[in-house]
Amino acid sequence: MLLLCFAVFDLIVSSPCAAAPLDSVSGLQSVSSGSTRNKVLLISFDGFRWDYDRDVDTPSLDQMAKDGVKAEYVTPPFLTITSPTHFTLLSGRYIENHGVIHNIWFNTTTQEKKQYYASQFVDSYWDNGSLPIWITAQRQGLKAGSLHFPGTAATYQGETVKVRQVEPGFYDHANETDWRLNVDKVIGEWFHQQDLDFVSLYFGEPDMTGHKYGPDSPQRREMVKQVDRTVGYIRDRIEHHGLTERLNIIMTADHGMTTVLRGEQVNEIILSKIPGFSFKDIKFHLVDYGPSGMLLPKEGMLEKVYQALKGGHPHLHVYKKEEMPARLHYSKHPRLLPIILFADPGYVINGFYTFQYNKGEHGFDNEVMDMKPFFRTVGPDFQKNLLVGPFETVHVYPLMCHILGIIPEINDGHLDITKHMLAPKKNTGGDNGSTEMSTELQAVIGLSAVIGFLVLVFITTTSYNLFKRSKANRYKSDHIAAEEKTDQKQTNF
Numbered sequence: 001m002l003l004l005c006f007a008v009f010d011l012i013v014s015s016p017c018a019a020a021p022l023d024s025v026s027g028l029q030s031v032s033s034g035s036t037r038n039k040v041l042l043i044s045f046d047g048f049r050w051d052y053d054r055d056v057d058t059p060s061l062d063q064m065a066k067d068g069v070k071a072e073y074v075t076p077p078f079l080t081i082t083s084p085t086h087f088t089l090l091s092g093r094y095i096e097n098h099g100v101i102h103n104i105w106f107n108t109t110t111q112e113k114k115q116y117y118a119s120q121f122v123d124s125y126w127d128n129g130s131l132p133i134w135i136t137a138q139r140q141g142l143k144a145g146s147l148h149f150p151g152t153a154a155t156y157q158g159e160t161v162k163v164r165q166v167e168p169g170f171y172d173h174a175n176e177t178d179w180r181l182n183v184d185k186v187i188g189e190w191f192h193q194q195d196l197d198f199v200s201l202y203f204g205e206p207d208m209t210g211h212k213y214g215p216d217s218p219q220r221r222e223m224v225k226q227v228d229r230t231v232g233y234i235r236d237r238i239e240h241h242g243l244t245e246r247l248n249i250i251m252t253a254d255h256g257m258t259t260v261l262r263g264e265q266v267n268e269i270i271l272s273k274i275p276g277f278s279f280k281d282i283k284f285h286l287v288d289y290g291p292s293g294m295l296l297p298k299e300g301m302l303e304k305v306y307q308a309l310k311g312g313h314p315h316l317h318v319y320k321k322e323e324m325p326a327r328l329h330y331s332k333h334p335r336l337l338p339i340i341l342f343a344d345p346g347y348v349i350n351g352f353y354t355f356q357y358n359k360g361e362h363g364f365d366n367e368v369m370d371m372k373p374f375f376r377t378v379g380p381d382f383q384k385n386l387l388v389g390p391f392e393t394v395h396v397y398p399l400m401c402h403i404l405g406i407i408p409e410i411n412d413g414h415l416d417i418t419k420h421m422l423a424p425k426k427n428t429g430g431d432n433g434s435t436e437m438s439t440e441l442q443a444v445i446g447l448s449a450v451i452g453f454l455v456l457v458f459i460t461t462t463s464y465n466l467f468k469r470s471k472a473n474r475y476k477s478d479h480i481a482a483e484e485k486t487d488q489k490q491t492n493f
């Protein structure tokens with residue numbers, strides 16, 4: 001009995017060591033049920049520059065900062081344009097590693113180009129070795145969705161994001177009524193009714209307004225007010241559906257916006273006017289698309305083209321792709337053409353004529369402050385009223401995987417960069433707060449073990465005494481019975 005007692009005691013005290021496995025077991029269980037972990041809503045407001053809330057009244061964004069975390073700004077990957085930077089958010093990889101190198105899909109042999117919208121449907125362009133978080137989450141038992149987010153239309157290794165909405169070809173990205181319908185769909189239907197774990201939600205503004213009217217225009221400020229009203233609406237819907245304690249919002253953008261310099265005084269970049277340069281030496285080119293460009297020179301012409309353009313304009317940066325600054329992470333991918341061009345802030349790259357009339361542009365060096373997006377989070381997994389310093393958007397992916405409790409794919413981000421934004425964990429397992437958690441657990445389990453041991457000792461002692469007493473009683477009654485028998489015998493005889 002004592003041996004059994006010690007064995008049970010041993011089993012109980014070994015539990016604190018099992019605290020970590022217990023956590024991971026509960027983690028795995030919640031993956032399959034999708035019911036206990038917290039959810040993540042990743043929102044992108046295209047082209048929302050880090051400082052757009054400074055000259056506009058933004059009560060909802062201000063409230064969100066009080067209730068959650070605000071980063072001073074974040075640094076997008078280079079090239080600072082829509083499809084490539086969004087795919088970095090989804091995959092945690094730099095652009096040279098995920099291969100979605102431009103908004104435009106192109107074929108240098110056929111000279112074919114597909115613009116932003118058409119390129120969304122070219123599976124091979126997106127499905128290029130790196131998996132977006134939707135597919136990883138689905139493979140690990142979670143439910144994912146995406147509305148209008150770049151990359152949503154494509155199939156990855158035979159799989160699409162299961163719940164999705166792709167915008168039609170001529171979609172009005174600025175319509176506030178549609179924005180609300182989209183929010184209703186994501187919060188009310190996808191998160192509330194269908195119990196999705198992760199959704200990415202995209203809004204095409206204030207990018208378009210920033211391009212058309214410039215980042216310093218009253219129209220851009222009006223659009224930021226519309227964004228702010230929408231942020232208020234999103235949080236209201238989350239509250240309405242009782243999701244506030246279960247749903248984290250991570251809100252950011254793909255890039256910023258800067259004013260394009262215009263006028264007589266501006267020395268426009270027109271490649272055909274640069275001495276020694278000729279488009280006759282070029283097999284394929286990607287220019288007239290804002291401040292960046294790429295060139296594929298004809299056989300044997302690379303050096304000539306490079307030498308002509310290098311130093312050919314005071315505001316034009318010219319690199320052979322392998323000589324691109326390493327910090328830009330935009331040189332390794334085979335899709336990148338041999339010569340890469342980008343302009344100083346305010347300048348755009350023209351081929352033959354100046355026919356780009358946008359008042360605002362992006363696509364510049366990601367160190368340019370005007371290229372930095374905003375970043376906000378709020379939800380059960382995040383600290384409250386916390387302002388943090390800048391970080392690269394490549395680190396958002398491991399943060400999302402951590403909150404969702406999924407194993408990330410190979411990526412270029414680090415949780416160490418962003419985990420200080422997380423609140424100490426209360427329920428599920430994971431890196432953050434696990435020390436605190438296991439200490440608490442150990443205390444509880446240790447106390448239970450002591451109580452359990454005392455109860456066992458009590459039971460053992462009591463049953464032993466009872467056993468002794470009943471044995472004695474039995475002996476006594478047997479003895480009496482024997483005596484009675486003897487008496488009977490004696491009587492019989």
Ligand SMILES: [Zn+2]
Pocket residue numbers: 047082207208211362
């Ligand atoms: Zn844009």
